[in-house]
Amino acid sequence: MKIAITGKGGVGKTTIAALLSKLYQSEGKKVIAVDADPDANLASALGIPRKEAEKIRPIADMAELIEERTGARPGSMGGMFKLNPKVDDIPDEIGYRLDGITLLTMGKSKAAASGCYCPESVLLRRLLKHLIVERDEVVIVDMEAGIEHLTRGTAEGVDAFIVVVEPGQRSFQTAETVRGLAKGLGVKSVFVIANKIRTEDDLRFIKGNIKDMEFLGYMSFNHEIMEADLKGSSPYSSSPLAIEEAMKLKKALEERLSEGTS
Ligand SMILES: Nc1ncnc2c1ncn2[C@@H]1O[C@H](COP(=O)(O)OP(=O)(O)O)[C@@H](O)[C@H]1O
Ligand SMILES: [Mg+2]
Numbered sequence: 095m096k097i098a099i100t101g102k103g104g105v106g107k108t109t110i111a112a113l114l115s116k117l118y119q120s121e122g123k124k125v126i127a128v129d130a131d132p133d134a135n136l137a138s139a140l141g142i143p144r145k146e147a148e149k150i151r152p153i154a155d156m157a158e159l160i161e162e163r164t165g166a167r168p169g170s171m172g173g174m175f176k177l178n179p180k181v182d183d184i185p186d187e188i189g190y191r192l193d194g195i196t197l198l199t200m201g202k203s204k205a206a207a208s209g210c211y212c213p214e215s216v217l218l219r220r221l222l223k224h225l226i227v228e229r230d231e232v233v234i235v236d237m238e239a240g241i242e243h244l245t246r247g248t249a250e251g252v253d254a255f256i257v258v259v260e261p262g263q264r265s266f267q268t269a270e271t272v273r274g275l276a277k278g279l280g281v282k283s284v285f286v287i288a289n290k291i292r293t294e295d296d297l298r299f300i301k302g303n304i305k306d307m308e309f310l311g312y313m314s315f316n317h318e319i320m321e322a323d324l325k326g327s328s329p330y331s332s333s334p335l336a337i338e339e340a341m342k343l344k345k346a347l348e349e350r351l352s353e354g355t356s
Contacts, residue, residue, distance in 0.1 A: 096226045096251060097347075098235045098244070100276075101258035102268035103133070106289035109319055109329055110258060111236035112139035113340035116330040118232045119194040126185055126225060127195050128235040130243055132202035136236045141328030142192060150190050152201020153221070154214050159188075164213040175213050181221040182228070198225075200243070219243055227251040239268045241275050249279035254347050256285045257307065261296040266303050273307055285350070287343060288312035308350065311343045 097114065099107045108131070115127040129136035137147035153159070160168045166175035189196035200218055225233045226248050237243070249255070257272050259265040273284050284307045288300040292315045301309055318333035329336045 095232045095253055095351075096235075097233070097254045097256060098226075098237055098241075098249075098252045099256045099258060100237045100239055100241060100272050102239055102260075102265040105258045105260045105265050106313065106319075107131070107258050108136050108139045108236050109323075109336075110256075110287060110289065110313070110340065110343075111136060111234050112141075112328055113330055113336060114344060115140060115195050115232075115234050116328065117337070117340055117344055118234075123194065124231040125195045126189070126229065126231045126233045127197045128222070128225060128233065129197065129199045130222065130235050131238040132200075133238070134199050134201065137190070137197060137199070138326050139323075139328055140192065140195065140197060141331055142190065142197070144326050146190075150197070150199050151188075152199045153184070153188070154201030154218065156188075159184075160213050160217050164217055166213040168212070168214045170213060175216065177216060179217055179220055181217065181224045184221055185225070185229075196231075215243075219245055219248070223248040223251075239272055241272065241279075244279055246279050249276065249281050252281065253351055254285055255281045255283070256287055256310070258287050258289050259300060259303075260288070260290045261292075261299050269307070270305070283308050283354075285310040285347070290315045310350070311339075311346045313339045313343070 099111050101107050115125050118125045127136060137150055157168050163179035164175040166173050185196050189198050222243050255276050257269045259269050276284050286304050286307045286309050291297055291312045316333060316336055319329045319336055322329045322332035
């Protein structure tokens, strides 16, 4: 299972990525959780203590690794470098392990954000492709709304491309943009998870605004999730309701995907 989670900042991508990672892990599956948001905070949502999380170096900052694998220094452009660097050992070598979950933090590449071809963006894109297309583990990618790390081949390998929305126009504008980009990359169906739902009206608003995307389910507005964030602990260890709702989402997803292939 390869899942990519996108959406506007603050809608709950990281919360949902962490919950799904924990759920798959609790089933005994090996999980690779990828923090591909430059504003990285998946570690905290997985319950990694702050002191530990601060020590995790994002891959985009690993100049030696980038140079060793691509043959060129980060930041250099236009020079010669390998377009197909070795990446298959990276999860084991530098992933942060907690129980059955391996966390990889991609980090911020200014150059990649501008869409350029430079050593660090080549390495990150190649790594993401490897994770999505070549691994046996469950891979869950916590992304930002910009999906520039995704190439066509990678996007096509994603089983579930999820956009998280909350009740409100702005997260829908982002969702529409993401949907357009995703379809352009060959993603067949885009699933919507509604988060922070307080009332039936909220849910109606969401369902009424989904165009050309598939509604998967929702998570309620939940004070325990906020409390967990305040304490820097994981929603998985703090909120039975969040677990229950995330299990429903996971089940809905698996059902949809098996309908699609049968
Ligand atoms: N269902 C929810 N109910 C209440 N607060 C939530 C819910 N989901 C997420 N949050 C809170 O909203 C904020 C943003 O969530 P986060 O998962 O970091 O979003 P993103 O990764 O999309 O930026 C956090 O403070 C988080 O605790
Ligand atoms: Mg986030």
